[in-house]
Amino acid sequence: MAGSMPPPAREIATGYTFAGPAVDMGALLWEGAPLAEAPVRIPLSMLNRHGLVAGATGTGKTKTLQLIAEQLSTAGVPVFLADIKGDLSGIAAPGTESDRVRERATQVGQEWAPEGFPTAFYGLGGIGPGIPIRATVTDFGPVLLAKVLQLNTVQEQSLGLVFHYADAKGLELVDLKDLRAVVAFLVSDEGRTELKGIGGLSAATAGVILRALTAFEQEGNGPFFGEPEFDTAELLRTAPDGRGTVSVLELAAVRERPRLFSTFLMWLLADLFHDLPEVGDLERPKLVFFLDEAHLLFTGATTAFLESITQTVRLIRSKGVGVFFVTQTPRDVPAAVLGQLGNRVQHALRAFTPEDATALKATVRTFPRSAYDLEEVLTTLGTGEAVVTVLSENGAPTPVAATRLGAPRSLMAPVDAATLAAAVSASPSYARYAQAVDRESAYERLTAPAPPPAPDAPSGTEPSGAGTGSSGVGTGSSVGGTGPSVPAPEGRAGQDRTLVEQVVDSGVFRSLARSVGTQIGREITRSLFGTTRRRR
Numbered sequence: 001m002a003g004s005m006p007p008p009a010r011e012i013a014t015g016y017t018f019a020g021p022a023v024d025m026g027a028l029l030w031e032g033a034p035l036a037e038a039p040v041r042i043p044l045s046m047l048n049r050h051g052l053v054a055g056a057t058g059t060g061k062t063k064t065l066q067l068i069a070e071q072l073s074t075a076g077v078p079v080f081l082a083d084i085k086g087d088l089s090g091i092a093a094p095g096t097e098s099d100r101v102r103e104r105a106t107q108v109g110q111e112w113a114p115e116g117f118p119t120a121f122y123g124l125g126g127i128g129p130g131i132p133i134r135a136t137v138t139d140f141g142p143v144l145l146a147k148v149l150q151l152n153t154v155q156e157q158s159l160g161l162v163f164h165y166a167d168a169k170g171l172e173l174v175d176l177k178d179l180r181a182v183v184a185f186l187v188s189d190e191g192r193t194e195l196k197g198i199g200g201l202s203a204a205t206a207g208v209i210l211r212a213l214t215a216f217e218q219e220g221n222g223p224f225f226g227e228p229e230f231d232t233a234e235l236l237r238t239a240p241d242g243r244g245t246v247s248v249l250e251l252a253a254v255r256e257r258p259r260l261f262s263t264f265l266m267w268l269l270a271d272l273f274h275d276l277p278e279v280g281d282l283e284r285p286k287l288v289f290f291l292d293e294a295h296l297l298f299t300g301a302t303t304a305f306l307e308s309i310t311q312t313v314r315l316i317r318s319k320g321v322g323v324f325f326v327t328q329t330p331r332d333v334p335a336a337v338l339g340q341l342g343n344r345v346q347h348a349l350r351a352f353t354p355e356d357a358t359a360l361k362a363t364v365r366t367f368p369r370s371a372y373d374l375e376e377v378l379t380t381l382g383t384g385e386a387v388v389t390v391l392s393e394n395g396a397p398t399p400v401a402a403t404r405l406g407a408p409r410s411l412m413a414p415v416d417a418a419t420l421a422a423a424v425s426a427s428p429s430y431a432r433y434a435q436a437v438d439r440e441s442a443y444e445r446l447t448a449p450a451p452p453p454a455p456d457a458p459s460g461t462e463p464s465g466a467g468t469g470s471s472g473v474g475t476g477s478s479v480g481g482t483g484p485s486v487p488a489p490e491g492r493a494g495q496d497r498t499l500v501e502q503v504v505d506s507g508v509f510r511s512l513a514r515s516v517g518t519q520i521g522r523e524i525t526r527s528l529f530g531t532t533r534r535r536r
Contacts, residue, residue, distance in 0.1 A: 005035060008371040013038035015392065015399040020045060020283070023071045025345070025388055026405040027108035034404040036109035042068075042343055044075055046391040048285040048322040050313060050340050054329055054363075055347020060384045061326055064345055065290055066091055066408040068324075069246055073117045077284050078236050078244040082265055082292040086252030089420055090411030092119035104384070104407045115409040118239035119246045121424050122230075124264060125223035128253025129420050131433050132223075133230040133264075137173035138166070140225065140267055141530030143305060148221075148263045149212040153302055158205045160530065161195055162186065171442035175226045178442035180213055185446050221260055227437045232271045234429055236287055250420075262296040266309065269323065270531045273312055276319035286320035294325035295332035310336040329359045330366050338366065342391040348381035370400035377402050 005013065009030040016028075021044045028038035055061050062085070069079045069091060081088050094114035095101070105112035123130030137145065142163045146156035166173050166182050173179050185191040187206040195201050216222075237245045251261050269289060276286065291297070297309065313323055317340075325333055325341065329349065333341070344367070351357045364374045368389060377387060381402070388403045414420075424430060 005038065006030065009035060009038065012371065012399040012401050016041050016401065018043050018393050020393060021075060023047070023068055023075075024110070024406060025067070025386075026110075026403045029385065029402040029404050034107045036107065039109060040388050040401045040403040042390045043393045044072075044077075044284045045282065045393060046343065046395070047072070047077075047288055048282065048317050048320055049342040049391050049395075050317065050322055051324040051343030051345070051390075052330060052333065052338070052341045053290075053324055053326045053345045053347075054332075055386065056328060056350045058383065059347035059381070060386070060405065061347055062087060063384065063408055063412060064347070064386065064405060065292075065324075065326065066410065066412070067406055068288075069290070070115070070117055070409055072285075072288055073244040073246050075284055076238060076242050076244050078238060078287050079246045080235050080268070080287065080289045081246060081248050082251060082261070082290060083248050084251050084255055084261075084292045086250065087414050088248055089119075089121065089250070089415045090413050091246055091248065091408075092116050092121075092423060093411040093415050093419070095407075095409050095411050101407045104404075108404055108406050110406040112407060113409060117246050117410055118241075118243055119248055119423065120234070120237070120427055120429070121420060122247060122249045124249070124251065124254055124261060125221075125226075126434075126436070127220070127223060128250050129417070130248075130250040130424055131427055131429050132436070133249070133268075134224060134226045134228065134433070134436070135264070135267055136227060136229050137175060137179050137225050138163075139229060139271075139532045141532065143308060143530035144263050144267055144270075147301065147305055148260050149209070149216060150259070150300065151209070151212065153304070155205055155208055156302065156304070158201055159209060161199060161201060162209075163530065164198075165194060166442060171445060174439070174441040175443075176213055176217055176222055180210060181443040181446045183209055183213075219257065221257065223436070224260065224264065227439065228433055230433065232268055233275065235268070235272070258293060258296040259299075262291075262293065265291050266297060266312075267531060269316065269321075270312060272321060273316045273319060274531065276316075276321065278318050279320045280318055282320050285322045288322040288324065290324045290326060292326045294327040298332065298334055298337075306334055306336070310334070310340070313337055313340050330363050331359055342395075342397070344387075344389050346378065346387045348383075348385070349378045351379055367400055368397050372400060372402060374400070 009028060013028055013035070016039060018041060022041035023044060025040045025042060027034040027036050028040055029035075030038075053061050053064055065081060066088065069081060072079050081091075083089065093116045097112075097114060101112060104110070121130040122133050124133055126132035126134075142156065142160040146159050149159075151159060162179070162183055163173070165171075165186065171178070171182055173182065183201075183206050186194055186201045187203050192200075235247050239245055249265075254261055269291075272287070272289075279286070298306065301309075316323065324343075325337070327333060330338055330346075346363065346367075349356070349360050349363060351360050360375060360378060363378065367374060367387070372387070374387065381387070384405050386403055386405060387400060388398075389400045390398050392398050415423075
């Protein structure tokens with residue numbers, strides 16, 4: 001069959017002939033007709049080399065995600081999908097056969113049968129459907145928080161000093177009221193000298209941070225920060241039948257807050273980066289992560305933030321994680337990040353304005369030379385068609401291939417609310433994360449009444465603990481000052497075991513364990529994004 005193709009089409013088809021397992025995208029388009037005997041595929045081993053799915057609104061990007069995610073799950077690879085519009089939940093249910101689906105499958109040589117896939121649904125902070133995903137302020141870190149608060153570079157640096165102080169003093173920043181309490185303390189009469197030796201925190205900058213925190217909370221964003229904190233290892237699960245779990249983050253309820261959810265996605269990625277070991281090249285990735293509306297990550301970002309994204313994307317490949325950015329044009333992604341994206345699926349672009357025409361020309365320049373007139377092809381592709389180039393098994397780019405994409409096997413529409421709610425409540429993770437917990441942390445420690453002075457010791461005796469070298473917050477671990485004093489917990493030795501059992505059985509044990517580290521242990525584990533490494 002391949003011998004009957006025109007020579008240019010045959011050359012392209014040869015570039016997609018792989019020895020190992022691959023994700024089937026569809027069939028080569030040549031002169032407007034699909035060639036079912038010329039499949040266009042992505043090697044499974046190359047899906048940790050990152051990718052881009054781009055195209056104008058309504059061109060089929062979401063269905064492309066669904067098509068790739070289904071096949072990854074079948075191959076035993078867990079998948080993370082950010083569901084911005086609320087229409088990806090259908091991946092959990094079998095699709096509906098129709099004349100249109102059968103026709104598409106026949107055109108591209110696809111053996112189509114309806115199938116649902118193992119799916120876990122999550123929601124940010126319990127807003128909207130899904131198991132709540134929360135992060136503590138401490139582990140979210142100053143760089144990402146500065147991004148969501150829209151702080152400038154100087155304000156971001158000052159926020160970093162606040163985190164540095166809280167880390168050093170063992171003041172756990174669980175939620176936003178904890179952070180507000182620490183900022184307020186550092187500009188109070190008692191605390192203003194604490195950071196004097198390392199630059200200090202001006203009252204004006206503290207005021208900006210506090211106002212930004214207040215506005216942020218008034219927008220309803222407070223529930224995203226707290227405990228129990230989400231363990232990103234949940235995203236690496238497989239189902240009992242060996243298929244990879246598709247983790248769908250339902251974001252429709254918060255899509256009016258794009259800066260928040262896009263930054264939270266980077267926190268998830270950064271946290272995975274910390275925890276996963278180096279594995280090099282694998283036969284299949286450990287996880288493939290899809291970041292929808294990717295341009296929101298980069299709009300208004302500081303230089304430091306962009307550098308951190310670039311470095312994380314560059315390095316996480318060796319941890320076995322692939323990242324696909326989903327957006328409208330390649331110009332939405334900075335060149336340093338775009339250069340890391342070896343797999344490209346470009347849906348149709350429109351050229352209705354001079355700006356559109358400029359974007360089209362820029363997009364064409366990002367592709368290898370090809371047998372197509374890409375400017376013409378990209379403006380004439382239909383829904384469910386795309387221009388594809390990926391990395392072959394030896395890491396070289398494949399020929400550019402105009403492609404008619406296959407049809408997803410799962411439902412190409414949202415599942416109903418009752419089905420989604422039932423799936424959420426039936427999840428084994430629901431009991432662990434559903435109920436928020438507010439334990440003692442920085443706010444309670446800084447606002448607690450000062451303990452009464454100890455009675456004078458009898459003449460000739462030493463106060464208890466004198467000369468032992470033991471110290472609490474504000475004694476032996478000062479950063480530029482004395483800091484607030486925190487009374488040590490009281491209790492008899494016979495009660496210790498009961499207390500430990502209670503802590504271990506609680507839903508926040510892991511977060512508590514992270515707060516026990518030493519000053520050095522905490523600070524050396526802050527990462528590119530200022531997040532902290534988990535102590536699991």
